[in-house]
Amino acid sequence: MDLIKMFQLQKELDNRIREEHNVLGKNLIAEKVLAFQVELGELANETRCFKYWSLKQPSSQEVILEEYVDGFHFLLSIGIDISISIIKLNVETPKNSSTLTNQFATLYSLSSQFEKTKDESDFIVLFQQYLVLGKLLGFTDNDIETAYRGKNEVNHQRQNDGY
Numbered sequence: 001m002d003l004i005k006m007f008q009l010q011k012e013l014d015n016r017i018r019e020e021h022n023v024l025g026k027n028l029i030a031e032k033v034l035a036f037q038v039e040l041g042e043l044a045n046e047t048r049c050f051k052y053w054s055l056k057q058p059s060s061q062e063v064i065l066e067e068y069v070d071g072f073h074f075l076l077s078i079g080i081d082i083s084i085s086i087i088k089l090n091v092e093t094p095k096n097s098s099t100l101t102n103q104f105a106t107l108y109s110l111s112s113q114f115e116k117t118k119d120e121s122d123f124i125v126l127f128q129q130y131l132v133l134g135k136l137l138g139f140t141d142n143d144i145e146t147a148y149r150g151k152n153e154v155n156h157q158r159q160n161d162g163y
């Protein structure tokens, strides 16, 4: 996964959104962490991993991947705002045999922890555990990068259309 390129694309999108929505220079970490948590809920809903009361099948991998990369946008965006050094993120995804439900719970907890401290080290753990979630969902680095780029373009188009 070319994280350098993805951070660059995210920066271009974020700068554009900040300018067009008059929030240049505003601290948006709280909004972005909440947006990440909302995306996490949407993603969990599409997987239906916690719906022990239902027989309905999860959404397609395509739909699940699209939700996953929405969350990825907000994580990259937060990383930019705290000036994360990419070199510290570009490590092997840790091995994990967690269930999907446990991994979602871990990510809610880690994102709340990061929101409190705004520490680089807390962000790195959160980012790595989001990569673990991607693996648990069955996505390759290539799947994630391709879908991220596609959704980044959609987000630009939405701004063109006055979203």
Ligand SMILES: O=c1ccn([C@H]2C[C@H](O)[C@@H](COP(=O)(O)O)O2)c(=O)[nH]1
Pocket (backbone or CB within 6 Å): 013, 014, 017, 069, 070, 071, 073, 074, 077, 151, 155
């Ligand atoms: O500063 C921002 C704000 C939003 N988004 C992107 C991330 C998601 O892909 C999408 C979420 O938009 P909604 O569909 O939730 O409105 O917007 C950014 O990349 N940067």
